[in-house]
Every structure is written in C-alpha cells, then in structure tokens.
Amino acid sequence: MSALLPELALIVGALLFPAMMPFRKTAFSGAVGPACGALVLAAAILALGEEATLFSGSYALTPFSQSCKLLLTVALLAHLVAGGRPADASPRRRALRQSLLFLSVFGAMVIASATSLPVLAAALLLTGPGMVLPVFAHERTPDRKDSGNRRGTLARYLLLEGAAAVLTLFGMGCLLAQGGSAEVAAIAGAARQGGMASAWAPAGFLFALTLPLFRASLWPMQRLLPELCRETAVENAVPVVVLPGIGGLIALFRLLPCLPTGHERFTSLFFVVLGLLAVCSVALAAHALDDLKVFFARQCVGRFGWVLLTLAPLAPESVGWALYAALCSVLATLPCWLALSVIGLEHSSPRLGDLHGLARSSPVAAGLLAVSLLGLAGIPPLAGFMVTVSALIALMRAGLPFAAALAGLGAVLALVPCLRALRAVCAVKKRGSLAFVPLSVLCLAVGAALVLLQLLLGLLPAKCLDLAVAAALVL
Amino acid sequence: MAPILTDNGLPWLSIVFALPAVGAAALMLIGHDALNRRLALIVSLAAFLCSFPLLSGFDRGRHAFQFVRLHAWIPQLHVNYAVGVDGVSLSMLLLVTGFMPLCVVAAWRMAEGGGTACMTCLLALESALIGCLVALDFVLLALCWMGLLAPLAFLIALCDDEDDHGGRFFRADFRSLAAARFFFFGLAGSIPLLLAGVVLARESGTFFIPAIMGRSYGAGLQVWVFAAVVFACSQRLPLPPLRGWFPPALSAAPTAAAIALAVLAPLPGLYGLLRLASITPDACQRFSGALMWLGAIGLLLGGFRALGAALAGEGPKSLVAGFAPAWMGLAVLGVFSGTRLGQEGAMFAVPAQGLAAAGLLLCGRATESGGGRLSSRPLASVRANSRAIGRVLTFFFALAGAAVPGTGLFPAVLATLAAILGVEPTLAFAALPGLMLLAVALCLGVAGKSGFRSGEVWNPDSRELAILVPLALALLVMGLAPQTVLDFTRPALDALAQALPDSP
Numbered sequence: 001m002s003a004l005l006p007e008l009a010l011i012v013g014a015l016l017f018p019a020m021m022p023f024r025k026t027a028f029s030g031a032v033g034p035a036c037g038a039l040v041l042a043a044a045i046l047a048l049g050e051e052a053t054l055f056s057g058s059y060a061l062t063p064f065s066q067s068c069k070l071l072l073t074v075a076l077l078a079h080l081v082a083g084g085r086p087a088d089a090s091p092r093r094r095a096l097r098q099s100l101l102f103l104s105v106f107g108a109m110v111i112a113s114a115t116s117l118p119v120l121a122a123a124l125l126l127t128g129p130g131m132v133l134p135v136f137a138h139e140r141t142p143d144r145k146d147s148g149n150r151r152g153t154l155a156r157y158l159l160l161e162g163a164a165a166v167l168t169l170f171g172m173g174c175l176l177a178q179g180g181s182a183e184v185a186a187i188a189g190a191a192r193q194g195g196m197a198s199a200w201a202p203a204g205f206l207f208a209l210t211l212p213l214f215r216a217s218l219w220p221m222q223r224l225l226p227e228l229c230r231e232t233a234v235e236n237a238v239p240v241v242v243l244p245g246i247g248g249l250i251a252l253f254r255l256l257p258c259l260p261t262g263h264e265r266f267t268s269l270f271f272v273v274l275g276l277l278a279v280c281s282v283a284l285a286a287h288a289l290d291d292l293k294v295f296f297a298r299q300c301v302g303r304f305g306w307v308l309l310t311l312a313p314l315a316p317e318s319v320g321w322a323l324y325a326a327l328c329s330v331l332a333t334l335p336c337w338l339a340l341s342v343i344g345l346e347h348s349s350p351r352l353g354d355l356h357g358l359a360r361s362s363p364v365a366a367g368l369l370a371v372s373l374l375g376l377a378g379i380p381p382l383a384g385f386m387v388t389v390s391a392l393i394a395l396m397r398a399g400l401p402f403a404a405a406l407a408g409l410g411a412v413l414a415l416v417p418c419l420r421a422l423r424a425v426c427a428v429k430k431r432g433s434l435a436f437v438p439l440s441v442l443c444l445a446v447g448a449a450l451v452l453l454q455l456l457l458g459l460l461p462a463k464c465l466d467l468a469v470a471a472a473l474v475l
Numbered sequence: 476m477a478p479i480l481t482d483n484g485l486p487w488l489s490i491v492f493a494l495p496a497v498g499a500a501a502l503m504l505i506g507h508d509a510l511n512r513r514l515a516l517i518v519s520l521a522a523f524l525c526s527f528p529l530l531s532g533f534d535r536g537r538h539a540f541q542f543v544r545l546h547a548w549i550p551q552l553h554v555n556y557a558v559g560v561d562g563v564s565l566s567m568l569l570l571v572t573g574f575m576p577l578c579v580v581a582a583w584r585m586a587e588g589g590g591t592a593c594m595t596c597l598l599a600l601e602s603a604l605i606g607c608l609v610a611l612d613f614v615l616l617a618l619c620w621m622g623l624l625a626p627l628a629f630l631i632a633l634c635d636d637e638d639d640h641g642g643r644f645f646r647a648d649f650r651s652l653a654a655a656r657f658f659f660f661g662l663a664g665s666i667p668l669l670l671a672g673v674v675l676a677r678e679s680g681t682f683f684i685p686a687i688m689g690r691s692y693g694a695g696l697q698v699w700v701f702a703a704v705v706f707a708c709s710q711r712l713p714l715p716p717l718r719g720w721f722p723p724a725l726s727a728a729p730t731a732a733a734i735a736l737a738v739l740a741p742l743p744g745l746y747g748l749l750r751l752a753s754i755t756p757d758a759c760q761r762f763s764g765a766l767m768w769l770g771a772i773g774l775l776l777g778g779f780r781a782l783g784a785a786l787a788g789e790g791p792k793s794l795v796a797g798f799a800p801a802w803m804g805l806a807v808l809g810v811f812s813g814t815r816l817g818q819e820g821a822m823f824a825v826p827a828q829g830l831a832a833a834g835l836l837l838c839g840r841a842t843e844s845g846g847g848r849l850s851s852r853p854l855a856s857v858r859a860n861s862r863a864i865g866r867v868l869t870f871f872f873a874l875a876g877a878a879v880p881g882t883g884l885f886p887a888v889l890a891t892l893a894a895i896l897g898v899e900p901t902l903a904f905a906a907l908p909g910l911m912l913l914a915v916a917l918c919l920g921v922a923g924k925s926g927f928r929s930g931e932v933w934n935p936d937s938r939e940l941a942i943l944v945p946l947a948l949a950l951l952v953m954g955l956a957p958q959t960v961l962d963f964t965r966p967a968l969d970a971l972a973q974a975l976p977d978s979p
Contacts, residue, residue, distance in 0.1 A: 317551065359633060363592075370629075379625055379662075380618040386549075389614055392670060393552055396677045404673065408666040415662050419655040426632040426654070428647040465551045 003050035003061040005043035006069045007109055013040060014102035017095040033098060034442055037077035040105075044073040058116050064471035065112035067323065068250045071330055072105050074450075075246060078334040079238035081446045082341035101239055104130030108247040111254065116182050120254060121172050125165055127247050128215055131239045132157065132228070153227045160224060161214065168211035174204025175258050188257035201260040206270070208255055215248030216304045217241065217297075218278050225301065229293040234350060238337050241297045242330060245304055249326050253472075256311075256319060264314045271308045272395065272403050278305025279410035283417065292343075292350045295417060296336045299376045302414055303329035303384070309391040309407055312398040320469030321390045327464070328383035328457055332375035335450045339369040342443060355424040366425050368447045373418040375454050378411055383457035476689035477753065478539035479559060479611075487528045488542045488558050488609055491572065494522045496602035499595045508590030515594035516579045519601065523572040533565055535962055540611060540685055548615070554682050557611035563749055563822065564608045566960065567742045570826050571608070574739055574833065575601045577942055581837060582634070582731035593634045593731070596626040600735055607743035613672030613682040620668055620707070620743065624661040627740065628654040630732035631724055646727075653720075653727035660720040664710030667703035668747075675700060675754070688753040701758035704751050705766065711744030712803040714773045722780070722796040730836050733792055737799040737836070738829030745803070745825050748810050749818065763811040764899065770807030771905040777801025778912025785920035791839035794920050795832045798876050798913050802828035802884065808906060809891040817894030819961055820887045826960070827875070827883030827953055834872030834946045837939070838865070862934040868943050873921035875950045877914040883953030 013036035048070060052061045079101075107127035114120040133154075178201040179187030191201070217225045225241065232240050259267055282302040289295045307329055310322040342365060343350050358366040371382070378384035388411055395404040457464055482488070498518030502511045533541060543559035560568060575597065582593050603626065606619030632654035635646065676682045679690050692700070710717040725733050752759045781797025802824050809821030871882075878884035888910060895903045935943065953960060 320551075374625055377662075380622045385618060385621065389554075389617070389669065389673075390552060392673045393676075396673050401674065404670060408670050412659070412663045412666055415659060419658055422632075423651040423655050426629075426647075426651045462547070462549050462551065465549065469551060 003047050003052045003066070004054070005047045006040060006073060007106055009036075009040040009043040010102050010106040010109070012036075014099040014106070017098040017102075033080040034077070036102070037073070037080035041070075041073045041077050044070045053115075058119065059110075059113050060115045061113055062471065063467065064253070064323070065109075067327075067467065067471050068112040068246075068253075069109050071327055072108050072243070072246055075238060075242050075330055075334060076101075076105050078338055078446060078450070079236075079243070081440075081442050082238070082338050100130050100133075101243075104128075104239075105243065108243070108250060111247060112250050115184055117172055117176055117184055117187065118182055120184065120251070121169060124168070124211055124215075124247070124251050128161060128211075128244055129158075131243050131247075150231045153224075153231050157224060157228065161211075164211040164214040167207045168209075171204045171207025171210065174200045175208055178204065178260075179258070184254065184258065191258050191260045194261050197260075202263040202266070205255070205259055205263075205267070208258070209252060212248040212251035212255070213274070215244040216252070217245060217248075217301050218274055218304060218308065225297050226291075226294040229297045230291065232293065234293055234341050234343075237293055237297065237340070238334070241300050242333055242337065245300065246326070246330060249304065249307060253319065253323065256314075259314070268312050268314050268398055271311045271314075272398070272400060275305045275308030275311075275391075276403060276406050276410065278302055278308065279407060280413060283410055283413035289417070290351050290353070292340055292352060292354075292421075295352070295421070296333070296340060296376075299336070299414070299417065300329075300333045302410075303332055303376065303387075305410075306378075306387050306391050306407075309403075310387070310394045312391075312394045312400060312403070315397075316473050317469050318394050318397075319472035320465065321394060323468035323472055324457075324461065324465050325387040325390060327468070328387045328454070331450055331454050331457065332372065332382070332384050335368055335372035335447050335454075336376065338443060338447050338450070339365055339372060342440075343369075352421060352424050355421060356427045358425045360428075364444065368444075368451070370422060370425060371451050371454075373421055375451075377415045377418040379415075381455060381458045383454045383461070386458055386461050477685035478537075479543045479685050480534070480537070480539050480541045482542040482544055484532075485528075486544055487525055487532075488560065489544055491522050491525045491529070491568070492558060492602060492605050492609060494518060494525065494602075495575070495598040495605070499598035499602070502591055502595045502598065506591055511591045511594050512579070512583060515598055516576060518598060519572075519575040519579050522601065522605075523576060526569055526572045529560065529565060530569065533560075533562070535562065538562070543611065545611075545683075548612070552614070553676070553680070554614040555612050556615060557683055558609040558615075559611045559685075560609055564746055566822070566826070567746060568605060568608050570742065570829065571601060571604045571739050574734065574829070577833060577837070577946075578731040578734050580938070580942060581734065582729060593630060593729070596630045596634075597731060597735075599623075599626040600630070600739075604735075604739055604743065608746060611684045613669075613676060613684060613687070616684070617665065617669040617672055621662065621665040623740070624658050624665070627732060627735060628658040628661075630735070631657060631728045634729045634732065649723070650727040653723040656720045657724040660710055660717065664707045664717065668707035671700045671703035671707075684750075688750070692755070694757055697755040697758040698761075701751065701755040701762065704747055704755075705762075708744040708747040708751075709769075711747075712741045712773075712807070713744075713800055714769055714804060714807060715776055718773070718776075718800055721800060722793070725796040725799075726792050728792075730839075733795070733836050734833045737795050737832045741799075741803055742825065745806055745810070745821065748807065749821070752813075759811070760813075763813055766811045767808050767895070767899065767902050768905070770804040770811070771902055771909065773804025773807065774801045774906055774909030775804075775912070776909075777804060778909040778916065781916035782912050782919070785916040791835045794876075794916065795835055797916065799828060799832050801909055801913055802887075804909070805887065805891055805906065808895055808902065809887075812891070812894040812898050814894045814898065816890050817898075820890030820892075820894060823887035823890065823953065823957065823960065824884060827887055827950065830883060830946050830950050830953075831872050831876035834868070834943060834950075835876060837943060837946075838869045838872060864940070865935050868935065868947060870921055871947050871950075873917045875947075875954075877917040878910065881951065881954045883950045885954055886957040 016032065016036060048066050050061055050066060051063065053059070054061070104127045107123045107130060110123040111120055111127065114123060175187050176182060178198055179190045181187060228240050229237060279302050282298045282305065285298055289298065307322050307325045310325045311318055340350065343354070358369070375382040375384045378388040391407060392404050395407060495518060498515065502514060505511055505514065529542060538561065540559035540561050544557070546556040548554050548556040578597055579594065582597060600623055603619045603623035607616065607623070610616040610619055632651045635650065672682060674696065675687050678692060678696065679687050681687065713721045725736055728736055777797050777800040781794055781801065784793035784797055806821040806824040809817035809824065875882035875884060878888045892903050892906065895906065
C-alpha cells in the first residue's frame with residue numbers, strides 16, 4: 001500500500017479543500033495548498049522505489065510510473081507554492097478548483113499506472129479538462145468583452161480537445177482490435193511480434209497519439225496555447241501548460257511500446273519533424289512576443305519538442321533519454337512560472353517591458369528568472385544542455401545528421417527570446433516597470449531547489465539516466 | 476590514439492579546474508560584497524599557485540597529454556570526465572590562472588554591479604576557460620565552451636566601471652545589447668563545435684579527444700568537421716566575418732571583463748585551431764591557404780580599426796578592440812602556415828598581445844588615486860595626465876602592442892613572417908600593411924595630442940605598480956629571451972606539425 005501513497009495523498013488533498021471551507025478566514029488557510037502539495041511530494045518520494053501490481057493486475061506500479069508521479073507532484077507543488085490571490089476568487093470556487101486539480105493529477109497518475117487501454121483512455125480524457133476548465137471559472141475581470149473572449153477560447157479549446165479525443169479513441173480502438181486484448185502489455189507484445197500486420201495498426205497508433213500530443217501542445221496544436229494563456233491568470237499557468245503537457249508525455253511513453261514493427265522509421269521521422277517544428281517554430285514565434293505568459297508557454301512547448309527529438313532512434317535507451325529530457329524540461333520551465341507568478345502579483349498580465357531593471361530592484365527574483373531562462377535556452381551547466389546533447393546524439397544514431405543540424409539551429413534561435421528577456425532584466429528601471437518583488441520563503445526555497453536540481457541533473461546526470469533507462473526498459 | 480600520460484598523484488589539474496567554480500558557488504552563498512572580493516582574490520591566487528605543481532611536474536621532452544585523469548561521467552552516452560594538458564594548453568592555462576587575479580583586482584571598485592555578482596562571474600569564467608583548455612572529452616569541452624558565455628555576458632551587462640552618470644540609461648542599454656550580441660554569437664559558434672564532436676564520436680565510437688585524434692576520417696567528413704571547428708574558433712578569436720560582436724562588447728565591458736575578452740577568451744579558439752590539424756589533416760592542408768588569407772584580412776581590418784580609434788581620440792578599449800583581433804589574425808597566419816616556426820609565432824602572439832592589451836586597459840582604468848574616469852579618454856590623455864612612471868608604463872604597453880623590438884610581439888612577428896615567406900610570400904606582403912597600421916595607430920594613440928589636461932593626475936600606487944610592472948617585465952622577457960616560453964610548447968608543436976601531411 002505504500003506504493004499507492006501519492007494517489008491516496010491526492011485524494012485526501014482533493015477532499016481537504018472543501019473540508020477547509022469553514023476555516024477559510026483563518027491565518028493558515030493560505031498554507032493549505034502548499035502543505036498538501038508538500039504532502040503529496042513526500043508521498044511520491046517515499047513510493048519512488050516501490051513496485052507492485054494491484055487490483056487484479058489492472059494497476060501496475062513500476063519504476064516508470066513512480067518516476068512520472070514524482071514529476072507530476074513536483075509540478076503540482078510549484079503551482080501551489082506560487083499560489084493565487086484568494087481575495088480575487090470566491091472561496092467556494094477556489095476550493096472546487098483546487099479539488100478538481102488534485103483529482104486531475106490523480107488521473108494523470110492513473111495514466112502512468114493503468115494496464116488496461118480503456119482505463120488509460122478514460123483517464124486521459126478526463127484529466128485535461130479537469131486541469132484547464134477550472135481556470136476559466138476564475139472570475140478575474142467583470143468586463144463583458146473579456147468574459148466573451150474567455151467563453152470563445154473555451155469553446156475552441158473544447159472543440160479541438162473533442163476532435164483530438166475522437167481521433168485518439170478511434171486509434172485506441174484500432175490498437176485494441178489489432179492487438180486482440182485490452183491490456184497494454186498484450187498489445188505491445190503483439191506489436192513486437194509482428195501480430196499487427198494490418199495497415200490499420202500503424203494508423204491507429206498515430207491516431208492514438210493525437211490527444212497526448214495535443215496536451216503537450218506540440219505543433220500544430222499549440223496555436224491554441226497563446227489564447228489559453230491570455231485568458232489565464234499568471235499563477236494558474238502551470239495547470240494550463242505544464243501539467244497537461246506532462247500528462248500528454250506520460251501517455252505518449254505508455255503508448256510507444258504499441259508501435260507495430262516495421263514502422264519504426266516512419267514514426268521516428270514523424271517525431272523528429274514534430275519535434276523540429278516545435279523547437280524552431282516556437283523559437284521564431286517567441287521573438288515578437290511581449291506577453292510573458294505566452295512567451296514562457298511557447299518556451300515550454302519548445303522544451304517538449306526536445307523530448308520528441310530524443311525519441312528519434314526509438315530504442316529502449318532512447319525512451320530513457322526522453323524520460324530524462326522530460327524531467328529536465330519540466331524542471332527548466334517550473335522556475336520560470338514560479339518567478340512569473342510572483343511578478344504577477346504586481347502586474348496581472350506581465351509584459352516584457354515590466355521586467356526592466358529587475359536585476360537592480362529585486363536581484364533574487366531576477367536571479368531566479370535569469371537561471372530559468374538560461375535553463376530554457378539549454379545553456380550549461382544546467383540540465384537543458386544535457387537534453388540538447390542527448391537529442392543531438394539520438395538524431396545522429398537515428399542516421400539524421402541534417403535533422404541534428406536543424407536542431408542545433410533551433411537551439412541557437414531559442415536563445416534569442418531568452419536574451420530579450422534577460423536584456424530587459426539587466427536594463428535600467430523605467431517608469432512603470434517593477435519595483436521590489438518580494439519572494440516568500442517558500443517560493444525561494446522551491447525555486448532554489450528547482451535550480452539546484454537542474455544543476456545536479458546537468459553536471460551529474462548518470463544516475464538519473466540510469467533510472468530513466470531502467471524505467472523505460474520495464475515499459 | 477594520441478599518446479597520454481595518466482596522473483596517479485594528487486589531481487592538481489582537476490583542483491585548478493574545479494577550485495574557481497567552487498569559489499563562485501561559495502561567493503553566492505556568502506553574499507557579502509567586501510568579503511567576497513577578498514575571497515575571490517584568494518581563490519584566484521590559490522588556483523594560480525595550484526598550477527605551479529603542473530609546471531614543475533611537466534615533462535618537456537615528451538609530446539603527450541600529461542596529468543591525464545579519466546573517470547566515467549555519463550556512461551550511457553559514452554561521455555567521460557577526461558582532462559589533461561600538453562605544452563600548448565599548459566602555457567595557456569598558466570596565462571589564465573595568472574591573469575585572473577589581475578582581473579579580480581581590476582574589478583575591485585566598480586561604479587556598478589561590483590562585489591558578489593562580478594566576482595562570482597569572474598571565478599565561473601575562470602573555471603570555464605580552464606575547462607576549455609584541459610578538457611579531453613568533447614562533451615566536457617562543449618560544456619565549458621558554452622559555459623563561459625553566461626558569466627562573461629552578465630559581467631558585460633551588469634557591471635560597469637564607467638562613472639558616467641549623465642549617460643547612465645544609454646550606457647546600460649548599450650551594455651545589455653552588447654552582452655546579448657556576444658551571447659548570441661557565442662552560442663551560434665558553440666553549437667557547430669558540439670555537432671562536430673557528436674559526428675566524430677559517431678565515427679570513432681568515443682568522445683575522448685586523444686582517441687579521436689588518432690584515427691583517419693573520410694575527406695567529406697573532414698571538411699564538415701573542419702568547417703564547424705573553424706567556425707567555432709573564428710567566432711571566439713575573433714576573426715572576420717564573425718567579429719562584429721567584439722568591439723561593442725569590449726567597449727561595454729568593465730576593465731576586468733575587457734581583459735578576459737581580449738586576452739583570455741581567445742585562447743581556447745587558438746588552441747582549437749592548433750589541435751585541428753591532428754583531427755582533419757587533409758582538410759587543413761586543403762584550406763590552409765584560405766584561412767591564412769582570412770588571418771591576413773583580420774590583421775588588416777584590425778589595423779584599420781585601431782587607426783580609426785587613434786585618429787578619433789577614443790579610449791584604450793577602442794584601441795584594444797582593434798589590435799587584439801589583428802594579432803589574432805597574425806596568430807592564425809602562423810597556425811595555418813603548417814610550419815613549426817609559424818606555430819611558435821602564433822604561440823607568442825597570443826600571450827604577448829594579451830599582456831600588452833591588459834597593460835593598456837589597466838593604465839586606462841587607473842584606480843582610485845588617478846581618476847576612474849580615464850578609461851574612456853584617449854590614451855594620449857592618460858599619458859598626459861600621469862606622473863612619470865605612469866607615462867613610461869603607458870608608452871611601454873603601447874609600443875609593446877606595436878611589436879617594437881625587445882617586446883614580446885616582435886619575435887611573434889618575425890617568426891610568423893619568416894614562416895609565411897617560406898610558404899606563401901604574397902601573404903607576407905599582404906600582412907605587412909596591417910602590421911604597419913597597428914604600429915602607426917598605437918604610436919599615434921599614445922603620442923598624439925592629449926586633447927586636454929584634467930586636474931586629476933594618475934600617480935600609480937604600489938598596488939597598481941605591483942600589477943603593471945610584472946606585466947611589463949613579462950613582455951620584456953618574452954621579447955629578449957623567447958626560449959623560456961618556447962621550451963614548453965616545442966614538443967607539442969613538433970607533434971602538431973608532424974600531424975600535417977607533407978609538413979616540412
């Protein structure tokens with residue numbers, strides 16, 4: 001049962017928020033969220049090495065699933081520490097939103113551990129809206145035009161999500177039919193042994209990946225991301241961008257073994273093209289951006305693109321590298337959102353110009369932001385550099401040197417938006433830009449821990465890669 | 476595989492590599508400006524002292540990588556922690572560890588951004604520079620190559636020793652733009668190096684540079700690797716057409732960072748070019764002529780720039796922005812002449828121009844007694860507003876930068892021109908105008924009209940003399956007794972020259 005500690009902690013947390021409603025005006029009401037997040041993280045750390053098969057084999061706890069749960073809980077804690085402004089939201093809505101978020105993260109954990117394809121599909125369908133919809137329930141502005149924009153964005157999101165869900169269900173249905181079993185392991189076994197010879201099998205596999213790729217906001221689905229970010233309060237950006245992205249990548253890794261034999265080259269090229277488009281197009285699109293939320297959201301998508309590039313060889317060790325790359329990418333993006341959410345306390349929709357002079361007015365916040373930006377750009381000795389190296393090695397091993405050159409170009413282009421932000425941070429303070437930005441002790445601790453983790457993973461990645469490759473082999 | 480000598484004693488090389496980085500981390504934790512300055516000086520001096528065992532233990536008769544340490548780092552990617560030095564990299568390492576305390580002292584009192592941020596960046600920069608010179612694994616090399624970009628960029632953007640309040644906004648914007656350009660060009664030059672390493676590792680099965688050096692590669696692959704490495708090294712040196720970032724970065728940088736940019740940052744670029752012959756000998760043979768012309772053009776353009784700065788009455792930084800790349804152009808001429816004499820000339824040109832540049836920059840950035848505002852004023856003004864010893868030092872460094880006989884650059888010019896005359900006489904005549912322009916520019920710069928005499932007079936105190944006099948003496952030693960430097964580098968340069976096909 002200790003292996004289920006993260007799930008139990010999430011359920012407890014989901015129930016705790018409505019239960020805390022009567023105490024909403026007390027001094028410790030603001031600490032409930034971070035406390036729950038810390039509890040879930042502690043549970044995930046304790047359950048990290050556990051392996052078990054529960055509920056008659058329908059729920060498998062493997063090194064891969066436990067690693068994914070740790071990643072989810074780190075992102076959740078960062079979001080909860082960044083917090084929101086309780087005064088801006090109805091306490092009941094806020095409690096409901098937090099509960100839904102916890103349940104959605106629980107659903108993402110089910111994606112990591114479910115052995116049955118229908119259960120995996122159900123968890124995948126339910127987690128996305130659960131992470132994104134509550135954001136729209138947050139009444140930030142009474143302006144009728146803004147409300148209309150938000151409803152329009154919500155409608156477009158649901159439409160695209162629905163279309164992706166239909167394609168995914170269709171794809172999973174094909175896999176189920178071709179594999180002859182509802183179990184993911186059985187389908188993967190049939191795929192490896194050449195038992196899925198029909199043309200529907202590879203098509204089904206690619207269709208099944210539609211929703212996971214949509215959640216990771218990879219091109220071309222990432223066109224919706226700027227609109228989502230504009231309508232979202234900055235402190236809620238993690239549930240909108242990062243958590244669905246992690247869920248999408250987890251689903252992608254779970255479905256990878258179902259790739260029918262003989263189609264590896266095509267799938268590899270598919271991932272490489274998608275990854276390159278994410279890396280290069282995102283870097284180019286970010287040049288003209290002024291809205292910091294959209295700016296960082298695009299950078300996150302670019303980092304997810306690197307994860308796809310490391311998958312190029314489609315060998316078991318390359319899945320391990322991709323796991324490592326996913327971890328590094330999440331660790332690189334979270335401090336940005338943390339810093340941004342603190343900045344968002346001063347400016348509800350922070351822009352690039354608001355950062356002018358931050359290095360002089362708030363050196364600590366500026367330092368956190370600067371290190372995060374360098375991590376996003378893949379500058380050593382942070383972990384992003386190792387992701388770049390592993391992606392280039394993976395592309396060379398896959399026999400795609402031209403793709404490696406393009407990826408290198410993308411890495412250079414991705415630096416430019418980061419340099420724009422760093423220039424603003426180092427520039428002299430202008431009228432209207434930020435004054436002193438106070439960082440809470442908890443924010444500082446979480447931010448420093450994330451930065452240290454990035455440094456550790458950048459300088460001593462061997463152990464993490466070992467764990468990731470071992471987890472991927474079990475997968 | 477290229478010969479290596481492993482080291483089983485105390486890991487001095489790793490200590491010298493890691494000590495500044497550990498010091499930088501400690502400074503960030505301490506966060507007290509006054510204490511951090513002292514600690515930075517102690518750490519940089521300690522790194523310099525720790526390089527002496529390497530000097531004494533170095534076997535000058537063997538052309539092998541020495542003090543080699545090899546440990547598994549990322550076994551899944553076949554990447555190891557591998558460090559080692561040969562004669563060339565050891566001399567460059569001594570230059571880096573010797574100059575860094577000077578940079579720390581030069582950064583002691585800054586108008587803006589001094590203290591923790593500046594010292595942390597300097598120490599991190601030192602570690603990265605040392606790593607570039609001692610790394611024997613391509614991934615470690617790329618990590619250090621890219622790793623020095625951030626500290627140097629932050630030094631340029633955040634720190635300033637110009638006390639010019641009226642132009643504060645303009646200057647801060649100018650600095651941040653110069654830093655961003657430096658960072659962008661630096662990364663654009665670093666990624667091809669990383670790609671070249673990955674390609675070579677795929678062919679040879681390892682990232683270990685001595686093993687990569689010992690293999691032969693196809694002509695097509697050699698060309699691509701050669702192009703990538705030359706691109707990376709040209710950006711770092713800097714050579715045309717990748718030198719657009721250098722003058723604004725040097726002008727914007729505080730004196731400490733300017734010394735690092737002009738003196739220390741080009742060293743890995745030169746070392747990379749020297750090593751390239753061992754990996755892509757056929758491509759080197761094929762394209763050496765073109766690169767020598769590139770060096771000559773760099774020399775000429777640098778001379779023009781220096782002359783323009785002297786005529787416009789600009790400060791020492793603008794002069795150095797011209798003559799530092801020019802001397803790098805001469806070094807490239809020497810490297811790709813394919814002769815030992817030329818390579819020895821290149822090995823002389825780099826440290827000698829560095830010493831002269833550092834001297835000029837430090838004379839311009841006169842510290843508390845003379846007036847911190849002199850760095851943006853003409854060199855002649857520095858000379859005119861100085862006491863006798865200050866004038867002598869300013870004159871000396873300017874003339875040393877012009878390669879006057881008896882100073883360190885003169886043997887470099889002699890050796891390089893002699894080498895080129897034997898290989899491609901036309902190039903020697905192409906290089907001469909650049910050399911003459913440099914000489915004219917520096918003489919004009921120091922001996923020209925001062926423009927004004929301010930009330931402040933620079934009277935070098937004991938601390939400034941303790942820095943400037945050894946620099947001047949080193950230039951004199953290099954000029955009058957060049958064998959002392961060549962003894963280190965000769966075996967390694969012999970091996971490099973032998974790696975080239977049909978080498979004399």
